[in-house]
Amino acid sequence: MNTMIIISQGLIFAPIVISILIYLFNKKIINYLVFPIQFALTTMVIKLWFLLEEHGPFTYVLGGYNQRIAVELKMDHLSLLFMMMAVLMWWSVIIYAWNHKGKDFKFLFFLMFLEGSFMAFLQVNDFFTFFVLLELITIISAILILYKKDGISVKAGLYYLLFNSLGMVIYFFGIMLLYFKTGTLNMTISQSIIEQSFISSHSFSILHVSFATIFIAMCIKAALFPVYEWLPRAHTAAPAYISALLSGLLVKTGIYGLLRILPIFNVFDVSDFLFYLGFFTALSGIIFAVSQKDIKGILAFHTISQIGLIIMSLAYGSEIGYIGAYLHLFNHFLFKSILFFGAGLIINNYGYRRVTEIHGIFKTHPFLSIMMIIAILSITGAPFFIGFISKSMMKYSGINYFHQILFQLIGLGTVISFIKFSTIFIGKKQKKNPLDIGGIIGIGFLTSITVMSFFFELSWSKTLLKIGRISWDYGLAKGYDKIQHSMFTISSVAEFSIMAMLAYIIFKLIIKPEAKFYHTIRHFRVKFQDAVIYLLIFLAAVLNYI
Amino acid sequence: MIDVIIAIAVIGVALYGIATSKNIIKTIICFNILQAAVILLFIVIAGTTGYDIPILTSENLVPVDPLPQALMITAIVISASVTALSLMFFVKIFHYYGTSNWETLISKDESQ
Numbered sequence: 001m002n003t004m005i006i007i008s009q010g011l012i013f014a015p016i017v018i019s020i021l022i023y024l025f026n027k028k029i030i031n032y033l034v035f036p037i038q039f040a041l042t043t044m045v046i047k048l049w050f051l052l053e054e055h056g057p058f059t060y061v062l063g064g065y066n067q068r069i070a071v072e073l074k075m076d077h078l079s080l081l082f083m084m085m086a087v088l089m090w091w092s093v094i095i096y097a098w099n100h101k102g103k104d105f106k107f108l109f110f111l112m113f114l115e116g117s118f119m120a121f122l123q124v125n126d127f128f129t130f131f132v133l134l135e136l137i138t139i140i141s142a143i144l145i146l147y148k149k150d151g152i153s154v155k156a157g158l159y160y161l162l163f164n165s166l167g168m169v170i171y172f173f174g175i176m177l178l179y180f181k182t183g184t185l186n187m188t189i190s191q192s193i194i195e196q197s198f199i200s201s202h203s204f205s206i207l208h209v210s211f212a213t214i215f216i217a218m219c220i221k222a223a224l225f226p227v228y229e230w231l232p233r234a235h236t237a238a239p240a241y242i243s244a245l246l247s248g249l250l251v252k253t254g255i256y257g258l259l260r261i262l263p264i265f266n267v268f269d270v271s272d273f274l275f276y277l278g279f280f281t282a283l284s285g286i287i288f289a290v291s292q293k294d295i296k297g298i299l300a301f302h303t304i305s306q307i308g309l310i311i312m313s314l315a316y317g318s319e320i321g322y323i324g325a326y327l328h329l330f331n332h333f334l335f336k337s338i339l340f341f342g343a344g345l346i347i348n349n350y351g352y353r354r355v356t357e358i359h360g361i362f363k364t365h366p367f368l369s370i371m372m373i374i375a376i377l378s379i380t381g382a383p384f385f386i387g388f389i390s391k392s393m394m395k396y397s398g399i400n401y402f403h404q405i406l407f408q409l410i411g412l413g414t415v416i417s418f419i420k421f422s423t424i425f426i427g428k429k430q431k432k433n434p435l436d437i438g439g440i441i442g443i444g445f446l447t448s449i450t451v452m453s454f455f456f457e458l459s460w461s462k463t464l465l466k467i468g469r470i471s472w473d474y475g476l477a478k479g480y481d482k483i484q485h486s487m488f489t490i491s492s493v494a495e496f497s498i499m500a501m502l503a504y505i506i507f508k509l510i511i512k513p514e515a516k517f518y519h520t521i522r523h524f525r526v527k528f529q530d531a532v533i534y535l536l537i538f539l540a541a542v543l544n545y546i
Numbered sequence: 547m548i549d550v551i552i553a554i555a556v557i558g559v560a561l562y563g564i565a566t567s568k569n570i571i572k573t574i575i576c577f578n579i580l581q582a583a584v585i586l587l588f589i590v591i592a593g594t595t596g597y598d599i600p601i602l603t604s605e606n607l608v609p610v611d612p613l614p615q616a617l618m619i620t621a622i623v624i625s626a627s628v629t630a631l632s633l634m635f636f637v638k639i640f641h642y643y644g645t646s647n648w649e650t651l652i653s654k655d656e657s658q
Contacts, residue, residue, distance in 0.1 A: 069613055128617055135624050139631060146635070151642035155651060158570070158635040162577060165628045166564070169581055172621060176588045179614065528573065528648060532565045 004051060004058045007044045008073055011083065011119040014040060019112035026105050034108060038091055041115075045083050052080055059125060059188075068184045074125035081326060082122050082249075082256060085333050088449065089249050090115050096341055096442030097241045107147065114140045121253065127175040127185045130260075131168065134221070134253065138164045141250055145238040156230075156237035159528060163230045166532065167220030170539075174213030181206050191264045198267040211265045212542045216535070218261060222254025224311065225281040226534040228304050229526040232288070235300035240344020243296060247303045247340060248333040255310060255329065268546050275315035275398070279406055282308030286413030290420060291521040293354045295343045298421050299336065302379075302414070306332050309410055312403075313394035321397025327457055328390035331378065334450045335387065338375040339421075341443045342368055346424070349433040355420060359427030365435060369425050371447040376422055378450060380415045380500075383493050386454045392492070408499075415503035553587035570639065570646050574632045581625035585618050 018037045022030055052058070057076035061067050093111065101107050114137065121133040142161040146153055179185055182193040194207060216227075223231040231251065235243045262270070285305030292298045310328055313321040345368065352358050362369040374385065381391035395407045526534070560583055563576030592614035598607035636646070643651055 128620075132620060132624065135628070139627065142631065142635075146638070151639070154635055154638040154642060158632060158639060161628065161632055161635065162573065165632075166577070166580075169584055173584050176584075176614070176617075180588075180591055525652065527652065529565050529567075532561075536561070536565070 003047070004055075004075070005060060007048050007051070008058075008060075008075060008123060010044055011041060011048075012116050012123070014116070015112045015119070016116035019109045019116065022105050022112065023109040028103055031102060031105060031108055034094055034112060037112070038087070038094065041087050041119075042091075045080070045087050048075065048083070049080060052077060068186060068189060070126075070186075071129050072125040072186055072188075073123045074188075075123055078256070078259060078326075079122040081330065082252070083119065085249060085252075085330060086115065086118055086122070088446075089245060089333065089337065092337060092341070092442045092446050093241045093245055095445060096244075096439050099436055099438035101241075107144075110140055110144055114144070118249070118253075122256070125187050127178065127187065127190075130257070131172055131175060134171075134257070135165070135168050137250065137253060138168065141242075141246065144242045144245070145234050147242060148237070148239050153237040156233040160230045160234045162528065163227075163531060164220060166535070167217045167227075170213045170220075171217030174210045174217065177206050177210040177213070181210065187260065187264055191266075194265060195267060208268075208543065208546055211268055212539060212546060214261055214265075215258075215270070215542060216539050218254050218257040219277075219538070220254070220535070221251075221257060222307055222311070223251055223281075223304055224254075224307070225277055225284060226538045227531065228281065228285075229531050231304060232297060232300040233525075235303065235340075236294060236296045240296075240340055240347070243300070243344070244337040244340035247300070248337040251303060251307060252329055252333070255307065255314075258311075259314070270546065271315045271317065273542075273545050275312055275403070278308045278311030278313075278315060279410075280308070281305070281311065282410045283413070286410065286417060288521065288524075289417040290413070291518045293356060293522065295353060295355055295358070295421065295424065296340070296347070298355070298417055299339055299343060302417055303332075303336060305410065305414065305417075306336070306379075309394065309407070312407065312410075313397045316397060316399055318397050318399075320393055324390050324393030324395075324397060328387075328394060330453070331386045331390050331450075331457075334446055334453070335375040335378045338443055338446050338450065339372060339379070341439060341446070342372040342375075345435050345439045345443075349435060350430065355423055358424040358430075360425075360429040362425040363429045364432045368435065368440065368443065371443050373422070373425070374447055374450060376418050380418055381411055382496055382500075384454075386450055386457060388492075388496075389454070389457050412499055412503055412506075415500055416507050419503055419507045549590045550587065553583055553590055556583035557587065559583075568647055568649060570636050570648060570651075573648075574629060574636060577632070578625060578629045581621070581628070585621055585625070588614055589618055 014037055018033050021033065052075065057074065059072060059074040062071045062073065064070075090111070097107075117133055117136045117140065121130070121137060124130050124133060138161065142157045142164075145157040145160060175185060178190065181197070182190045184190050184193065197205075197207065220227050220230075231246075235247055238246060282305040285301050285303070285308055289298050289301035289305060292301060306328070310325045310332070313325040313328070315321075346358060346361060347353055350358060378385040378387040381387045391411065395404055395411075398404055398407065557580060560576050560580035564573055564580065567573050567576060593610060597610040599609065601609070639651070640646060645651055
């Protein structure tokens with residue numbers, strides 16, 4: 001067990017110590033230390049994977065205090081998944097940004113410090129340390145959004161910081177109520193106390209308020225339906241590598257929080273609420289995505305729709321939905337990072353941001369285009385690409401056919417928004433500008449992982465389905481066999497091509513002609529004050545529902 | 547009881563201020579008031595009368611639960627840093643746009 005403690009502490013403190021060294025010495029040679037430290041982190045995460053397979057989840061208390069009041073760290077498969085994502089993400093960000101940010105010691109300080117605090121966030125098992133680390137992540141990522149040093153990014157950074165910190169104040173309110181009710185902040189202990197106190201009385205109590213506030217705070221971090229306005233602002237204003245970091249990883253802190261907190265409050269049944277919340281999130285994400293002209297805007301709103309899809313799949317707690325959602329978290333991180341990196345390269349080289357102004361990328365940069373097309377096919381769920389595995393699993397997670405239709409509808413919307421995005425590849429050639437080589441290597445690294453993880457996920461999900469870890473007691477029992485046998489039959493290919501054709505027709509007939517109301521939708525921005533009012537209404541709705 | 551009511555009232559005032567003020571500085575200050583009010587509320591709830599201060603004394607009185615106060619100190623540090631950072635952001639915004647009004651800021655964004 002000592003190895004586990006060393007790994008756990010190493011994952012947290014190695015990047016933080018390196019970041020402080022970088023800041024103190026301020027020398028180019030010290031900056032190269034990030035590479036060995038990334039190798040060390042990768043080794044530690046792989047070692048952790050084997051140890052977890054062997055021994056199962058691992059918890060330990062810091063400082064030898066009573067478990068009820070102490071800081072407890074816990075590592076399980078969920079944190080392992082996020083740690084793998086984090087290590088890959090930081091590798092690709094460092095490779096991508098090295099050419100023009102490698103000398104910037106302040107940038108590397110913030111980046112590595114963020115990695116350490118993110119690794120710590122993935123291990124904590126008590127509500128208060130969770131709060132502190134989440135706030136730390138919010139502050140550092142707000143500084144990183146500012147990094148382009150222009151007016152729009154400062155504005156987006158302020159919006160992001162204030163709105164997310166408001167969410168954190170609400171979360172803090174909730175956990176302190178929970179502390180006075182249960183006498184502990186430890187997640188494992190408080191779960192049993194909540195269950196006991198709920199058996200004794202069902203009436204409205206402090207616990208309801210506490211659950212509602214904690215739930216709302218996680219919804220803000222995950223950018224769900226009424227309170228997602230901070231996300232598109234931050235994603236479009238930040239530099240490309242930070243957008244990728246935000247969209248690939250940091251927006252998922254909210255989903256991680258929901259995955260940790262919903263089992264603790266399992267006495268409250270919010271499955272229907274969560275499903276439709278996810279659906280409206282996904283739908284509004286798509287409506288805004290198809291009306292955008294800015295290529296980063298399309299990607300940002302598309303992130304919202306994918307987050308909604310993941311929430312929909314998690315809502316009913318079916319095992320197939322969970323596995324699909326976990327795989328989709330990982331897949332979404334891969335392909336969305338590739339697209340943001342690619343969009344950043346294109347914007348930096350041509351100086352345009354609008355879909356209509358960029359054309360003929362395939363002719364000028366065929367290698368970049370092929371990698372981005374792989375990502376687009378994955379994101380739309382085309383057969384033989386990673387998105388297909390997770391999306392077809394998520395499709396069967398609802399409890400009736402109506403839910404399955406809603407999943408298909410969101411899939412259709414995804415295809416439409418990406419047809420709009422891929423118009424940048426065709427058309428007549430523009431003047432060719434050389435691309436940043438580090439950027440290409442960063443994208444190539446992620447693309448190779450995307451292709452490799454397809455085979456890995458395929459075998460992994462098949463074994464998972466075969467050994468019967470999926471207990472299937474829902475209406476769509478046939479879904480189980482269907483995925484196992486018809487992964488690559490003609491029918492799935494036909495289904496996708498019909499969907500793509502339908503999407504193309506809708507795109508040609510409705511989206512392309514540029515009706516006037518698209519202009520209204522495109523410039524629809526929620527003011528900060530209005531967002532706060534939506535937040536309060538949302539809080540009232542959750543309190544009313546539970 | 548009266549102190550709990552005061553703390554909740556301050557929370558309400560701060561939320562009202564955040565949701566209505568047109569000036570960025572006012573929003574940030576209301577935000578700081580909100581954090582302070584939440585901290586005040588929990589210090590008031592935790593400090594039950596009839597118990598001693600949580601320091602070892604010679605008299606045999608039962609001390610109050612020291613954990614909430616320890617947590618509140620951390621929360622105060624966090625709220626101070628968030629306020630400081632957002633004021634820094636405001637200085638930058640004023641440098642770029644020359645306004646402290648949310649609405650003027652939005653209209654400047656549209657004109658670009």
